[in-house]
Amino acid sequence: MSHASAAYPSSVPVGVDTTRASIARVYDAALNGKDNYEVDRAVLAQVRTVAPQVNDLAWANRDFLIRVCRFLARMGVDQYLDLGSGLPTAENTHQVVQRVNPESRVVYVDNDPSVLAHGKALLASNSRTHIAEADIFAPLDVLGNEIVRTEFDFTRPIALFQIGTLHHYLGEDAPTLMQTYIDALPAGSFIAIAHFHDPETPDYSELAKKMEEKFIHSPMGSGRFRTRTEIQAMFGTTTLIEPGLVRCDDWWPDGPHLTPLSDVRHCILGGVGQKR
Ligand SMILES: C[S@@+](CC[C@H](N)C(=O)[O-])C[C@H]1O[C@@H](n2cnc3c(N)ncnc32)[C@H](O)[C@@H]1O
Known part of the structure; x- marks a missing residue:
């Protein structure tokens, strides 16, 4: 690359x-x-001045994504709409799901020029994986995107990811925008969300608030730590599958936690909902 x-x-x-x-x-x-x-x-x-282990937020999020990919691929899902794909890294969605089923189709959506350029280079030789440019917080634009319409069969289940993305949406209507996606998906489809979390407990709420303050007032300008109730609302009419909406590290971990979770790992939740 x-x-x-x-x-x-x-x-x-x-x-x-x-x-x-x-x-x-x-x-x-x-x-x-x-x-x-x-x-x-x-x-x-x-x-890092308020959360020395801030990188763990990203790792908890990314490891969740990889486990969700493996889980859904083994469940037989073969269509993935990965919203806010990010820059290519070690194990990307298409690599994980195509290892389980090489026929799986993946469409990444992002609006960052670096992501689009690197994504196109990485995917040049993979006919089942594409990258589309769109605003992931404008569901009708994504759903109407030509690549999305061409690549997916909307009569069969699709997995839609908003992993590490919705905390960058500062509006209050994230549940509504997610419901627009859910309504458009075929029955049996899944949505996966990972989101920065304010645990509302004495131990970690202050940490979450301090990180939010730093992220939002940084040149990046976003990073909301929402409450469980706020995050849960984004699953709309889907039904959460086991183990529910939990700390990302606790979502079907690969094995026991060998060391205690760092403080920031208490400040990110993940879950997968299914449209019945
Ligand atoms: C933190 S990264 C998450 C990457 C990946 N989903 C993961 O979990 O490893 C968030 C990604 O969302 C993209 N993004 C943020 N806002 C967006 C928007 N409005 N439209 C499209 N992409 C967006 C960013 O460019 C970035 O690549």
């Missing part, structure tokens, strides 16, 4: 602004990726 670097301006795709933090690049930096700039790393440095 090519690596855009500030030292090699010609390798920076048109439209990538290296002076402003981007959600995708901040996340990449938290996962120890290389496709990020000083401005992105500075966001994490700021949050």
Whole structure:
């Protein structure tokens, strides 16, 4: 994969602004990726002043995504609409689900120029995986997108991911926008959500509030830590499958937690709902 670097301006795709933090690049930096700039790393440095283990938020989120992919692929789901795909990293959705079923179709959707450029390069030779440019918080645009319409069979179950995305939506109507997606999906479909969480407990609520303050007032400008009730509402009319809406680390973990969860890992929830 090519690596855009500030030292090699010609390798920076048109439209990538290296002076402003981007959600995708901040996340990449938290996962120890290389496709990020000083401005992105500075966001994490700021949050680190109140949450030294802030990178664990990204790891808890990403590991949840990988386990959800494996779980749904083994359940027989073979269509994935991954909203807010992020920069390619070690195990991407298509790699995990196509390992289980090579016929699986994946459409990534993002609006970040770096993500679109790297995604297109990575996927050039994979005919079952595509990347579409759209605003994931505008469901009708996504659902009407030509790639989405062409790639998926809307008479069979689809898995829709909003993993690590909705906390970047600052409006109050996330449940409504999610219900628009749910209404458009065929019966049997799944939605998976991971979201920053304010646990409303004396131990972790203050930490969540401090991280939110840092993220929102950083050059990235977003990162809401919502309550369980607020996050649960985003599952709309779907039914949560076991183990429900839980800390990401507790969603069908690969094994026992060998060390206690770091504090920030209490501040991100994940779950999977099924449309009956
Ligand atoms: C934190 S990353 C999560 C990546 C991946 N889903 C994961 O969980 O590993 C969030 C992604 O959502 C994308 N994103 C944020 N707002 C968006 C919007 N309005 N439309 C499309 N993509 C968006 C960002 O560009 C970024 O790639």
